[in-house]
Amino acid sequence: MRELTVPPMVTAPLVGGLADAVFDHARSDPGRIALGRKDASGQWGDVTAQQFRDEVLALAKGLLAQGVRFGDRVAVMSRTRYEWTLFDFALWTVGAQPVPVYPTSSAEQVHWMLHDAAVTACVVEHEDHAMTVGSVVDRLPQLKRLWQLDTGAIDELVEAGERIDDEVVQRHRRAVTPESVATVIYTSGTTGRPKGCVLTHANFMFEADTLIERWEPVFRSRPGDEASTLLFLPLAHVFGRMVEIAAVRGRVKLGHQPALTADVLLPDLAAFGPTFVLAVPYVFEKVFHAARRRAEAEGRLGLFDKAVDVAVRYAEALEHRAFGLGPGPSAALRMRHQFFDKAVYGRVRDAFGGRVRHAMSGGSAMERRMGLFFAGAGVTVYEGYGLTESASAATANPPERTKYGTVGRPVPGTAVRIAEDGEVWLRGRNVFAGYLNDQDATRAVLSDGWLATGDVGALDADGYLTITGRKKEILVTTSGKSVSPLGLEERVRSHPLVAQCVVVGNNRPFVAALVTLDQEAVDHWLAMQGRAPLPPAELVRDPGLEKEIRRAVIAANTLVSKAESIRTFRILAHPFSEEHGLLTPSLKLKRRAIEAAYAAEVDALYR
Numbered sequence: 001m002r003e004l005t006v007p008p009m010v011t012a013p014l015v016g017g018l019a020d021a022v023f024d025h026a027r028s029d030p031g032r033i034a035l036g037r038k039d040a041s042g043q044w045g046d047v048t049a050q051q052f053r054d055e056v057l058a059l060a061k062g063l064l065a066q067g068v069r070f071g072d073r074v075a076v077m078s079r080t081r082y083e084w085t086l087f088d089f090a091l092w093t094v095g096a097q098p099v100p101v102y103p104t105s106s107a108e109q110v111h112w113m114l115h116d117a118a119v120t121a122c123v124v125e126h127e128d129h130a131m132t133v134g135s136v137v138d139r140l141p142q143l144k145r146l147w148q149l150d151t152g153a154i155d156e157l158v159e160a161g162e163r164i165d166d167e168v169v170q171r172h173r174r175a176v177t178p179e180s181v182a183t184v185i186y187t188s189g190t191t192g193r194p195k196g197c198v199l200t201h202a203n204f205m206f207e208a209d210t211l212i213e214r215w216e217p218v219f220r221s222r223p224g225d226e227a228s229t230l231l232f233l234p235l236a237h238v239f240g241r242m243v244e245i246a247a248v249r250g251r252v253k254l255g256h257q258p259a260l261t262a263d264v265l266l267p268d269l270a271a272f273g274p275t276f277v278l279a280v281p282y283v284f285e286k287v288f289h290a291a292r293r294r295a296e297a298e299g300r301l302g303l304f305d306k307a308v309d310v311a312v313r314y315a316e317a318l319e320h321r322a323f324g325l326g327p328g329p330s331a332a333l334r335m336r337h338q339f340f341d342k343a344v345y346g347r348v349r350d351a352f353g354g355r356v357r358h359a360m361s362g363g364s365a366m367e368r369r370m371g372l373f374f375a376g377a378g379v380t381v382y383e384g385y386g387l388t389e390s391a392s393a394a395t396a397n398p399p400e401r402t403k404y405g406t407v408g409r410p411v412p413g414t415a416v417r418i419a420e421d422g423e424v425w426l427r428g429r430n431v432f433a434g435y436l437n438d439q440d441a442t443r444a445v446l447s448d449g450w451l452a453t454g455d456v457g458a459l460d461a462d463g464y465l466t467i468t469g470r471k472k473e474i475l476v477t478t479s480g481k482s483v484s485p486l487g488l489e490e491r492v493r494s495h496p497l498v499a500q501c502v503v504v505g506n507n508r509p510f511v512a513a514l515v516t517l518d519q520e521a522v523d524h525w526l527a528m529q530g531r532a533p534l535p536p537a538e539l540v541r542d543p544g545l546e547k548e549i550r551r552a553v554i555a556a557n558t559l560v561s562k563a564e565s566i567r568t569f570r571i572l573a574h575p576f577s578e579e580h581g582l583l584t585p586s587l588k589l590k591r592r593a594i595e596a597a598y599a600a601e602v603d604a605l606y607r
Helices: 020-028 049-065 082-093 107-116 127-134 153-163 166-175 201-219 238-249 262-272 281-297 301-322 331-350 368-376 439-445 485-493 519-528 543-557 591-597 599-605
Strands: 003-005 033-038 044-048 073-077 097-101 121-124 145-148 181-186 196-200 228-231 253-256 276-279 358-361 380-387 392-396 414-418 423-428 450-459 465-470 498-504 511-517 566-571
Touching: 020 049, 020 238, 033 049, 033 082, 044 049, 049 082, 049 153, 049 166, 073 082, 073 107, 073 127, 082 097, 082 166, 082 238, 082 253, 097 107, 107 127, 121 127, 127 145, 145 153, 181 201, 181 238, 196 201, 201 238, 201 358, 201 380, 201 392, 228 238, 228 262, 228 276, 238 253, 238 380, 238 392, 276 281, 281 301, 281 331, 281 358, 281 368, 281 519, 301 331, 301 368, 331 368, 368 380, 380 450, 392 414, 414 450, 439 450, 465 485, 485 498, 485 511, 485 543, 498 591, 511 519, 511 543, 511 599, 519 543, 543 566, 566 599, 591 599
Parallel strands: 033 253, 073 097, 073 121, 097 181, 121 145, 228 253, 276 358, 358 380, 511 566
Antiparallel strands: 003 414, 033 044, 181 196, 380 392, 414 423, 423 450, 450 465, 498 511
16 A cells, blocks of 8 residues: 545634633633642642633733733743643743743754744743753843743743733734644754744644544543543653643643653652553553563562563454454463453553553554553553654554554544655645745655655555654665664664664675663663672673673564674663763654764774
């Protein structure tokens, strides 16, 4: 199949903007719990639809009082927290355009985004962010205001807005149309300088309303539940932004968690008790590997690995039945699955708070076996695919026919086409208006309504999309063999001890790899052998560790021909980090930067 279009399920809005949902919900159901918010003592409290509307209105008045006008761009530099969502909807209420900035951005990145977007005001979370902005403020003549959340910015703005009449705000809100610009989101930039994606209120409303209409049944653990989700994705990323918008529009209780570390995230998942979660594969991998390490420490590794095998076979049998390829799980398999549900799978579900039965994953590819395991353990993960330029998901697995290892079918109202060179093209109401201040870049990716994604993939006979790599990341060895590194890297990375893998070999005689380690997993591995932790310089030369990584490489090589296989590898002492410019803020590998930083190590692989 080369092209598939799925008809829309929702009608495009003719009037209004994203903030209207806040005011409509407060009017129709003022007492409904709309959000959860942590207090100073760390306890979760409820925020009703009416309370949230009142806070949005008060902040919107303050923004007007402080000089923010219709069409102005206001940067927000913060971790994921309640106040970001409050600012988003207050800015949309007055017709302003939030410009999200990753909290880990460097001074030069901040300068570029604020300068390129002609930002007139900026919200930062704390003093470090304020100092980052302050270090480049002399080169930002249009920046007039800076508000700091942890020094009372919201109270300051609310007080400033007390003299503004409510009707002034409402006039601004009524002036917003679906085609008004909602935000400018800068791409992570795996190569080159980030570009500002201009997304409209219509883009987001179509995307959110489609996801709500098509996937609403998965928002609840069971019929009658109050739908709720804990957002721990960065709101600076389009995926997190879509979760925020869809939760507010879909009347899903929304909580915020700024940290992805297990010691902070897991207790909040238990306390908040979401009915579904949206995450990147990294989160699911962390949960899986933590559960496996815990089982090994308790002397139950054999039991756990058997449970994994049963979960995978059980989910695969259900998948085959959904596609008419088999009868479903046998009686014996159902009995074994039921036994492990009590012994193993319940613990996995508890890691998400105990109520989650459905989840969505995006941002990067999830290995098929990982998806099957979670489905067999009672948490079905619906993998999807999209870009900033498509306002998040363009494809996703449907609830009734999930095909693990793929990113699903086009979401309703979207078309997918596979070009002659294998590039994935998208078309739909969710596709962006273009790049800010860059017509050449816009023309390079938009043609006759189609968005050229830069990703390479294939549609199967059922219309399910599989992403196989990036056009710019295809390696060509000196023998002329083209190699897509993505599948190899994912398989190597599936080993519990591996954190990251980068395949190299462009203009080289064969394919090789750089591998980094998951330090927590390595410490556990050493402890289970009765060995003390090793310093990094000794660890990378440890024969036992090298043997484990070689197993991961051999497993990856079973996916490809001999000419495409990894011939040798190098274990690195330290992981690739955003701090050193080797990862994007969304944790994607910056291949060129990595190869430059480790040029000596790469050269050594070919001697």
